[in-house]
Amino acid sequence: MNAHTKTPVTHSAYAATADEAIAAQDALDSGMITSEQATEVAMQNTLLTPRFYTTDFDEMDAIDVSPVREDWDVLINAMKADPNKGHFKKNEDWGTVDWDGMEPKLRAEFIDFLISSCTAEFSGCVLYKEMKRRGSNKDITELFQLMARDEARHAGFINDALREAGIRVNLGFLTQQKKYTYFRPKFIYYATYLSEKIGYARYITIYRHLEENPEMRFHPIFKWFREWCNDEFSHGEAFALLLKTDPKLTESFANKLWIKFFLTAVYSTMWVRDHQRPLFHEALGVDVTWYGQEVFRKTSEISKQVFPMTLDIDHPRWRPNLDRMEAASRQVAEGKARGGVRGTLTRVSGMAKAAYAFVALYTIPAKKNAVPVRPHLAPAY
Ligand SMILES: [Fe+2]
Numbered sequence: 001m002n003a004h005t006k007t008p009v010t011h012s013a014y015a016a017t018a019d020e021a022i023a024a025q026d027a028l029d030s031g032m033i034t035s036e037q038a039t040e041v042a043m044q045n046t047l048l049t050p051r052f053y054t055t056d057f058d059e060m061d062a063i064d065v066s067p068v069r070e071d072w073d074v075l076i077n078a079m080k081a082d083p084n085k086g087h088f089k090k091n092e093d094w095g096t097v098d099w100d101g102m103e104p105k106l107r108a109e110f111i112d113f114l115i116s117s118c119t120a121e122f123s124g125c126v127l128y129k130e131m132k133r134r135g136s137n138k139d140i141t142e143l144f145q146l147m148a149r150d151e152a153r154h155a156g157f158i159n160d161a162l163r164e165a166g167i168r169v170n171l172g173f174l175t176q177q178k179k180y181t182y183f184r185p186k187f188i189y190y191a192t193y194l195s196e197k198i199g200y201a202r203y204i205t206i207y208r209h210l211e212e213n214p215e216m217r218f219h220p221i222f223k224w225f226r227e228w229c230n231d232e233f234s235h236g237e238a239f240a241l242l243l244k245t246d247p248k249l250t251e252s253f254a255n256k257l258w259i260k261f262f263l264t265a266v267y268s269t270m271w272v273r274d275h276q277r278p279l280f281h282e283a284l285g286v287d288v289t290w291y292g293q294e295v296f297r298k299t300s301e302i303s304k305q306v307f308p309m310t311l312d313i314d315h316p317r318w319r320p321n322l323d324r325m326e327a328a329s330r331q332v333a334e335g336k337a338r339g340g341v342r343g344t345l346t347r348v349s350g351m352a353k354a355a356y357a358f359v360a361l362y363t364i365p366a367k368k369n370a371v372p373v374r375p376h377l378a379p380a381y
């Protein structure tokens, strides 16, 4: 097929590849001023903002999926069947959004939530797209192409929502300009597996809460969360299978320490970030502390499919140190904002407190878990 004569897709929701989705989103904005401010927020690189990753693509290309072939083929075929094609697009369920009537502080937090979600979705897209581009292993490139397609649709849909508020994250610009952090492939597996599964747990928890309390749904995008999180669930399944191709990844002593590190880092980062958006959670009628623990509980339950331990989130040291970490991160932000010598001192002592709280969390004894031979799970929440 000649790519030049193909009719371009009109919306990212129908795109078969990530590139088509990005082009469709860009076309929607031609002639419109792009929001520099939103892109600027998305460009930020701090410990708490979503990052873009790069890795050793050759090593990933060399993965042999034969040990998990049967489950692999089932998963790939389900992704190829593309049940969510066309889903990530506004329809009559969307209605009108009263951006101007929204309380300004809530509006600011919600926009921050959308921008950071869009950046996170797009960060997955960029990494997966690059793996597809660099690889030659059919199994691997096929999987990454399918995942990149989904993430581009997700990012595009969030951009649709932001566009209504006069804001847009410039995806093409981000790809070129944002800094990339290098992670070894095994760290990509741990971090990405977890972020896909925690993404599922986050979206489904909000979705179920709003199903019971529809009057709290202050924006229509939440209606799309169920299909959305099912995509993330499948992506997580793919990484569970990748982790299963090499037993050392989850069974060696050193790697167990790494897994515990990533669990602690991902959970505590989520806690701190969510506590920075109190009005957003209040508007949804969600107690942010309950929400955090609930998401950890679901993620831990799911991650038993492949990780040999779960964190003890009911341990007496758990919550107090998450709160310490949150207070420390506020102190770091204050120090940064103040600047000068005193600002630097505030910032450095905040960082020391955060590191101390992290060590206190990391050293809580984990709960051992006997991993099943086959990881397959279906979204059950
Ligand atoms: Fe996604």
Ligand SMILES: [Fe+2]
Binding pocket: 124, 151, 196, 231, 232, 235
């Ligand atoms: Fe995903």
